[in-house]
Amino acid sequence: MxxxxxxxxxxxxxxxxxxxxxxxxxxxxxxxxxxxxxxxxxxxxxxxxxxxxxxxxxxxxxxxxxxxxxxxxxxxxxxxxxxxxxxxxxxxxxxxxxxxxxxxxxxxxxxxxxxxxxxxxxxxxxxxxxxxxxxxxxxxxxxxxxxxxxxxxxxxxxxxxxxxxxxxxxxxxxxxxxxxxxxxxxxxxxxxxxxxxxxxxxxxxxxxxxxxxxxxxxxxxxxxxxxxxxxxxEPKNAFVADFIGESNILDGIMHEDYVVEFFNRKFKCLDSGFAPMEPVDVVIRPEDIDIVPVEKGQLRGTVTAVTFKGVHYDTIVDFKGFKWLIQTTDYHPEGETIGIVLNPDDIHIMRKSEYSGMFGDYSSYSEEYEEMDGAEEGSGDEE
Amino acid sequence: MKNRRALFAVPYVGWLALFVVAPIVMVVLYAFSSAAGGFTLENFSRMGAYAVVFARSFKLALAATLICLLIGYPVAYMISRESQRFQRVAMMLIMLPMWMNFLLRTYSWMSILENTGLLNRLFSAIGLFRLINALTGANLEYFPMINTQGAVVLGMVYNYLPFMILPIYSVIEKMDASLLEAARDLGAGSARVFRKVILPLSLPGVLSGVTMVFVPSVSTFAISKLLGGSNELLLGDLIETQFVGTAYNPHLGSAIALVMMVVVVVCMAVMNRFGEGEEQAVML
Structure with missing residues (x-):
């Protein structure tokens, strides 16, 4: 072969x-x-x-x-x-x-x-x-x-x-x-x-x-x-994470092997081999996030937009000004405060790259969708 | 009216009716009538005497068309391979002679080809005739070039070559480059790409080029008059003399014009059919 x-x-x-x-x-x-x-x-x-x-x-x-x-x-x-x-x-x-x-x-x-x-x-x-x-x-x-x-x-x-x-x-x-x-x-x-x-x-x-x-x-x-x-x-950098599938990309700090900090909170993860306190990009796929009642959540945020997609809802949640995309089959109305739980295997760590900070926030989510639509229409004439 | 925009065509349709259809009808009427009026076929029966002129006209026009094709196709092909800038300049140069009056251009060929013209003087100056005379023992003072069929064909080629180059060029230039890449990709070398893809796809350009050279060549009268002298009379000259010349007989002139038109139309139809047939044959 x-x-x-x-x-x-x-x-x-x-x-x-x-x-x-x-x-x-x-x-x-x-x-x-x-x-x-x-x-x-x-x-x-x-x-x-x-x-x-x-x-x-x-x-x-x-x-x-x-x-x-x-x-x-x-x-x-x-x-x-x-x-x-x-x-x-x-x-x-x-x-x-x-x-x-x-x-x-x-x-x-x-x-x-x-x-x-x-x-x-x-x-x-x-x-x-x-x-x-x-x-x-x-x-x-x-x-x-x-x-x-x-x-x-x-x-x-x-x-x-x-x-x-x-x-x-x-x-x-x-x-x-x-x-x-x-x-x-x-x-x-x-x-x-x-x-x-x-x-x-x-x-x-x-x-x-x-x-x-x-x-x-x-x-x-x-x-x-x-x-x-x-x-x-296991996307290697923010570009790959963003280009393939949807992803929330946040700034984080790798404290030690298997421990990463973001939003001022330490999370367990499955990644190792980084320098102590190395700044990293953290990728969390929208479908990996579990929504739980506020009191049980590791993080809490407010729902700012919900779009029905057939199989799931695209739910945009504001965590201290940083908007995440969460895909769930449960409906959470706009304005609801929710908690989320992240399991260690939901968290993917990437080294910083020239693409860091360019993607990941869903504040401009709807615009991004429009862009994608446009790209699809014009795709026949590409290059 | 279904299509309101069709109204815009009315002026042209009127023009066509007045200046194309009506004259053709008049030519037909004239051709089938005598000076005294009344139906007759006499004009056609008298035409046998001019068979030699017909033959000569078609022969020279055919030769000119063939030469134009042989020169024009490679030129068109090579220009289309060059950069955009080169293409623009080349096209302008090809069109350039056409900005000058047709008669003037043809007259200037007279002064080039005459027995004491530019070319013969040049040959004489470089000692060509002396050399030939010394070698063969002839007594040559000039090459007889003017008033020959060759001169007429030269005049036709010179004047109508752009009409061959332009349609072929525009077809090749518009050809999808990815077709050529595909042919190369499938293993075809340059010669095969040309033979199997470029040539068949440029056939429509060739057909329209051939039409645009052959038709004016077969009916020209100025070129033959100026470069062919009185010996190489063509159909165009013949028709001219029937209308404005000494042998005034518009009925005979119309009959000749009609026969020529029919022959040309039949030629073109056959050729176009052949071109289509080729395409279909490959399609089958």
């Missing part, structure tokens, strides 16, 4: 003197579903294009099976890409789009070898079946729906049996339901074929749902690499 297929060693990329990738070190294992996750402009698409061969890094090395690939053009690389807006050939039908890569003569020992037509036909039809487009081979591209075009794009890339498939926000242009369907479909295809997927997205839910490994990026740097559980449960 864990064979390193592709490695990026100290890759930097600058456009017009502006650094978009800042010393990226990353490797990709055989048969893994790896997601590059981050906001627009974080360098995730640039990273993908470097692997695909459309960009040459300003410095650093791209290694495929330990062979330097920096200057090898895309057509000579054993990876294929599913492009953001599919980039299907409008003058070819579904069959010919998928067959495009198979019809390119391969060079073997100085001779050009063409695949025989029956084999091309068989492989194309097989692949169309994999992406559930059986019977669509004579259709025109322009007559297909977004989801169908998406499947053609995936089939066109996969039919060449690449070792690695690169996917650049492939579901960005689809509506929510279709996107969910395609997520599980992509995961199924990846497992069925057992090849490496490198997937670029800005959608954290998508990343959590599909990936074996998530690489969180921001400002051209890797912020954290880990399994979905790792990056959600």
């Amino acid at each position: 864990s064979k390193k297929l592709i490695r990026l060693v100290d890759c930097c990329m600058a456009f017009d003197g502006e650094l978009v990738l800042d010393h990226i070190n990353l490797y990709f294992n055989d048969s893994e579903f790896l997601t590059l996750l981050g906001p627009s402009g974080c360098g995730k698409t640039t990273t993908l294009r470097i692997i695909g061969g459309f960009l040459t890094p300003t410095s650093g090395e791209v290694l495929f099976d330990d062979v330097r690939m920096n200057d090898i053009p895309p057509n000579l690389r054993q990876v294929n890409t599913v492009f953001q807006r599919y980039a299907l050939f409008p003058h070819l039908n579904v069959f010919e789009n998928v067959a495009f890569g198979l019809r390119v003569p391969r060079r073997e020992g100085g001779r050009k070898i063409k695949l025989p037509e029956p084999e091309i036909r068989q492989r194309v039809l097989e692949m169309l079946e994999v992406v559930s487009l059986k019977g669509f081979e004579h259709r025109r591209i322009t007559g297909l729906s977004g989801g169908q075009q998406q499947r053609v794009a995936i089939a066109r890339a996969l039919v060449n049996r690449p070792k690695v498939l690169l996917l650049d926000e492939p579901l960005g242009a689809l509506d929510l339901r279709l996107r969910k369907d395609m997520q599980s479909e992509l995961k199924r295809i990846q497992q069925q074929l057992g090849i490496t997927f490198i997937y670029v997205t800005h959608d954290q839910e998508e990343a959590l749902a599909m990936s074996d490994t998530i690489v969180v990026m921001d400002q051209g740097r890797i912020q954290q690499i880990g399994t979905p559980e790792d990056v959600y449960n």
Whole structure:
């Protein structure tokens, strides 16, 4: 399993003197579903294009099976890409789009070898079946729906049996339901074929749902690499904590191993290895907080807003001027004073970083939601 | 009216009816009538005498179109690969000659191509004729360039080349760059990307370029008159003489114009069908 297929060693990329990738070190294992996750402009698409061969890094090395690939053009690389807006050939039908890569003569020992037509036909039809487009081979591209075009794009890339498939926000242009369907479909295809997927997205839910490994990026740097559980449960810094899921991020002080202080109160936690009295960021996930009657609470606060979300209520609670988001299934009306209890495993400690103090307070909660809505609408045109 | 904005089209529709449809109807009426009035096919039966002019016109126009395509396509393609700034400057340079009067441009070719014109004087000055004469024993004083079919084709190419470059350029320039990336990604080298993606997708531009060069070339009269002399009469000249020339006969002129129009329209229809057919064939 864990064979390193592709490695990026100290890759930097600058456009017009502006650094978009800042010393990226990353490797990709055989048969893994790896997601590059981050906001627009974080360098995730640039990273993908470097692997695909459309960009040459300003410095650093791209290694495929330990062979330097920096200057090898895309057509000579054993990876294929599913492009953001599919980039299907409008003058070819579904069959010919998928067959495009198979019809390119391969060079073997100085001779050009063409695949025989029956084999091309068989492989194309097989692949169309994999992406559930059986019977669509004579259709025109322009007559297909977004989801169908998406499947053609995936089939066109996969039919060449690449070792690695690169996917650049492939579901960005689809509506929510279709996107969910395609997520599980992509995961199924990846497992069925057992090849490496490198997937670029800005959608954290998508990343959590599909990936074996998530690489969180921001400002051209890797912020954290880990399994979905790792990056959600043990975020490395405030950026990761904020970008993935909802989180309350507070300033704290680590008194000693397993003891942290915030809001002038000491709490037990599960983290160790910090210097005595080291300032830290404390992350508390909204769904981990238990609301209790005031007298039993470790902290007390006042409810300032409640939003019904279906499964739970988003409850904003003011603790001495710092607003928390708490997600509960119990309704607590605005103005009610409540107490909360934090268990040691609800408290996650992070070292201070350049992102400290930038996120975590929910005073501007509703505005943040509006921003997120806007981001979703515009997501198709990103980067 | 369903669409109120359709009202804006009324002036143009009126214009079209008055200055396009009506003249065509008049040409048809003239073509099928005699000077005395009354229906006749005589105008068409007399046309056989001009078959050679028809053949020459189509041959030269075809040659000019082909040359324009061979020059224009690579130019359009290469310009579209360059930076935005380069593209703007290049387009301006291509349009530049068109700011000057058409006749003036063609006249200046006369003074270049004449027996005692610029080119021949240049050849003479560098001793080209002396060299050839010494080598072959000929007695050459100049290259006869003016009043040849070659000169006419040159004039057509010179004047109509921008009409070939522009539509091809605009199609290639608008082509989605990710399509080319996708083709490369699927293993195609530059030549294959061009053959399998760029060329088929630029076909609409080629078709409209071919139309825009061929149609004016086949009906031109000024170019052939100035650069082809009296020997290389084209359809345009023939028609002109029937209307304003010595051989005044608007009925015959109309008949010739009508036949030419029909032939051109049929050519274009066939070509467009062929272009579509190619697309469909790949689609199938």
